[in-house]
Amino acid sequence: MKAIFLLFVRFATTFTQLAAEETISMKTLHSIGREFKIAPYLSVAKSLQDVGSEAAIGRLRIWADTQKHEDQVIILCRMLFEAKKDMEFRRPMIGGAAFFGRTDYSDWPLEPIDIYDEVPILITSGYMLGGEPEPSGRYLDYCVNSCDWKKTRYSLRSSEELETVIKKWLAQRNWSATLSEQDQAFFINQAKVDNSKKQNPKDSNKSEQATPRKPSE
Numbered sequence: 001m002k003a004i005f006l007l008f009v010r011f012a013t014t015f016t017q018l019a020a021e022e023t024i025s026m027k028t029l030h031s032i033g034r035e036f037k038i039a040p041y042l043s044v045a046k047s048l049q050d051v052g053s054e055a056a057i058g059r060l061r062i063w064a065d066t067q068k069h070e071d072q073v074i075i076l077c078r079m080l081f082e083a084k085k086d087m088e089f090r091r092p093m094i095g096g097a098a099f100f101g102r103t104d105y106s107d108w109p110l111e112p113i114d115i116y117d118e119v120p121i122l123i124t125s126g127y128m129l130g131g132e133p134e135p136s137g138r139y140l141d142y143c144v145n146s147c148d149w150k151k152t153r154y155s156l157r158s159s160e161e162l163e164t165v166i167k168k169w170l171a172q173r174n175w176s177a178t179l180s181e182q183d184q185a186f187f188i189n190q191a192k193v194d195n196s197k198k199q200n201p202k203d204s205n206k207s208e209q210a211t212p213r214k215p216s217e
Contacts, residue, residue, distance in 0.1 A: 033125065070094075073139075084147060095127030099124055
C-alpha cells in the first residue's frame, strides 16, 4: 500500500508539473516599456515556481540562449531569485535607467522592477545604452551562482486587485517629486488586461519571437 501511495504522489506531482509547464510561455510577456503588463509575469513566475527551481532554471536558460527575450528573462530573474543572507543582489548591467519622481538606483534595489505585496511593478520607462548590454544568460548565471531561489510564492491576481495594489504602492512610495498624471498612468496601466498578446490556439506550436535589446546609437 505504501508503494502504491508513493507512486500516486509521484504521478500527481508529475501531472501538476506538466500542467504548469503548459502555461509557461514568453508570448504573453512584454519587454521593458509602456506596454508592460503585470498579470502575465505573475502567471509565468508562478508556473516556473510550480515546476521547481531546477526545471525553471532550465527553461530560463533556453529562453536566454535564444537572445530574443533579454528583458523578460532579466525581469523573471529579479522575481525568482533573492539575495543570499548579508549579500547583495546586484542589478543587471543593461544601461542607465530612466526613473520617475526624481528617484534613483538606491530607491529601487530590484530595478527594473519593484516588488510590492508580491506584485512586480516596472519602475523604469527604459534604458540609455552606449555599449553592449549584459546578456540575460550571463545575468542568469550570476543569479544561479550567487543568489538563492525565492521561497515566497507568487499568485495570480485580477486586474482590479492589481490596480488596488499599484494605487496603494503609489501612495506609500517616497517620491522626490510629484508624479504627473501621465507618470501615474504608466504604473496603473500595468494592471490592465493585455489584449495585444492574445494568441490564436492554432499558433501555439509556432516558435516564440521577441525583439532583442539593441545598443542605442
